[in-house]
Amino acid sequence: MAKGLVISIIVILVLVVAVLIPVLIVTLRDDDQDSNEVTQSKLSIDPETGDIQIWKSEDIVLQGHLGSQFDTAAIQCELIDDSEFCFEWTGQARLQTTLEIIDSITCHHFSWNALSNNRLSDCYLMDPAHWYGSAEMFYQYWPIKRQNKTIENYVSGDLFKDQYGSVLERYWLSSRGVAVRVHKHSPLHVSINADNDGKLCFVATFDDSYYPNPENELPTLDYTVCTGNDVRDVHDYMSSAYVSKPVGWPDERMIKSPIWSTWAQYKIYINESEILDYARSIRDNGFNNSQIEIDDGFQLKYGTMISIRLNFQMFPLW
Template identity: 40%
Template sequence: MGVKNPSSYKSCSQDGNVCVTWENDRKLVMTTRKENDVTCYDVSWSALSCVSQELKDCLNMSGHWYGGFQDWNQYWPMNIIQQKLAPYVASDSYAKMYGGVLERYFLSSAGYGVFIDQDVPLHLSMNENNTRQFCMSAKYTQYPYINYDNSLPYLNYSVCYANNIRKVHDYMSKTYIPRPENIPDEKLFKSPIWSTWAMYKKDINETQLEEFADDIISNNFPHSQIELDDEWTVRYGDMGFDLNKFPDPAAMVRRLNNKGFRVTIWVHPFFNEDSTSFKEAYEKRYLVRQLDSNLPALVSWWRGKLAGILDVTNPEAVSWYLKQLQNLKTNYNISSFKFDAGEVNWLPNVYSVNSTYRNPDVYTQKWAELAYESDKNIRHQEVRVGARTQRLPIFSRMLDRDSTWTRSNGLKTIIPCALTFGLIGYPFVLPDMIGGNAYDAADGLEARNYPDQELFIRWLQVNTFLPSMQFSVPPWIYNDTTLTTEARKLIDLHTSYTPTIVRLAREATVTGSPIIRPLWWVAPTDAITFMIDDEFLLGNDILVAPVVIQGDLSRDIYLPAGRWQDKLRNTVRDGGKWLTNYKASLYELPYFIRV
């Protein structure tokens, strides 16, 4: 705990609560509360010495742990992670940091959960050096937490316990996690988004975009919208079309609309220094500024070495940005937006903003709220970050996946990531692009290392029962009629279960229950379910067990207790046992319905 002299303390306890002070060092207050079968301990450490003081508590990682954050490897359970002590803020998991969708909520199969207060300057480690400990540290360093009033640090958290993981999760979800206020546009649950990114990268132009739409139609695939990704502007930060690539954007969008497509577009919070918008935003103080200065704080990002970044704490800056988005709607009939970035790691280390905050996740929160404001009525935007934004009825996209089979940001991370999003309060999961983003080490973002046919179809099978589907690499590029036909069948299968998905989405607004659930959700005392990371439940009654290992044509499947209809084999099977060596050819997706 970091106490200088553990034996030199004074009790300040009363009313049955624990209260202990170490003079000129720290104070501990711990209270107990009970509700039905759940007991919670509220722990509060307060520094008494100086602003640079560190307060630290560690918990043993007993049982199997879940929740927290999006991760590069997305282990499920997360005990295998070895994360050194680092600021717990929304970051880019490509940088091997805590991911851009994260909450201060963790859960153990041993029946307890942990929730840490939002204003704690939290640094977190998990199993560092194989200690099997979960350590929370509250401290102010130069960055990223902003101690604008020289407050002494404090560490407040709650640990709740019940006799099983489901019971404690239900209580902690109700107590600490906001419910979505509505659901996104139902079309996004039903039909795929088609993005230009992985297929065309920044070489996209008007001709290619319209050909892409024509191919979707001619190959008889449904669509909710077509998404114009990078690069559609002349300079990053300006909201005007590159007329060399898109000679008549209004007419182009009209033609796409006439073919039945809604058109959405990629946006971000950056303004490269050569853009017209950079100059305007700088003059109006709409950019994050250098510390105690009127000058913009320049940052680098994946499309610029010197850029300003929008100050989302400034209401005037937010209104100005939203007005530019509205102009795209009014002038070109752009219907909604794909919001990129928003993580804390894109900010400078030290800076000034219009409204200073203690926790830099406020930036992430306000970027997501801006995204919601851009399309409050229909709600068919997407955002890739989340931090205390569970109330927003919009899709949260997983960070770009690599086109690999591996646990390193590849196919094997999709199910664990969807499960994690759901547990921490983000049920509207958009699992990025089917087949990944075609990146490779040599060419980076611009690579077109498309997945092979086996990886593509297995990835599509994983996505079939998830809340939404998104394509960029299209099935027909493989010139394989069977693959294209089978892809269409999987989309039809997804469509047939859309009423179930939408019902579960609406249920999430009331109960907070995820749409995609771990097997232990229906079997919270069955220890076998705690380790299963390649199966999931859609609601309580549909179990999906796709093949996620290259070359495999069979797999072992665990069915929780009960009776389950095997939809592939048209038979009923008893649960509470394994189906070993279950055959699943390339075009077979094993799934089961509770009877």
């Protein structure tokens, strides 16, 4: 009797295990499939307040405030083509967003157009993420949140005058798998944690700006926010989408031949004729195929080619 009972129990256990194993396998497969699924980010904008949130799964990966300079609510405007959202601050500015999905990457494109001579300003909270990118600065913090940088023309400048340095990119990367790229035609000004406000702000304006505007056009602010599965995922995409790859070798003379700097002889007081005389003297001394480096400090503003000496055009033919 006891022997039969033991056999019955064993048979029952075998049957239970036989049933549970397929269930367990299906469950594990489902879990594995879920872990490989691509979760698109979702964008929400409150037209009353201008508050913006970008969600990934159940988490907010980026939040901030659009149209920081406007104190009125936006109204919805007609969607154009494949627009995701369209908002207008009457008589002041219009914002359109479009959505793009590439494999595991979700990108939201923001396109601001001023309707009058207004600054266009969007600010995002840097917490709780770590942020990287931006420009060379006098105090080179890494991540950049420890900066205390008030709004400044986002162009090459003088580090010692509290400007952005000579190496800069319109690119910012978050440890939460978010990347921001501002398009090159926007007259961009940037602040980073100004007065310890914890914000990364993008401003487009031609007022008090280095950006030329001969036609007196109204400013635009165009940028793209992309999210990925993680920081590596989104950075790989942004690198392939926006960074040009080398297409050949540099001229070997750039490495083999001397570099002649104008600073050694002329300091900041240079013009076109002096540069040409300098080049002739180099060649007359048998140093062919060399390169000349025009040092900085000679311009009223970087990129203007206007001398600090007599306020004249130093290189009229350039």
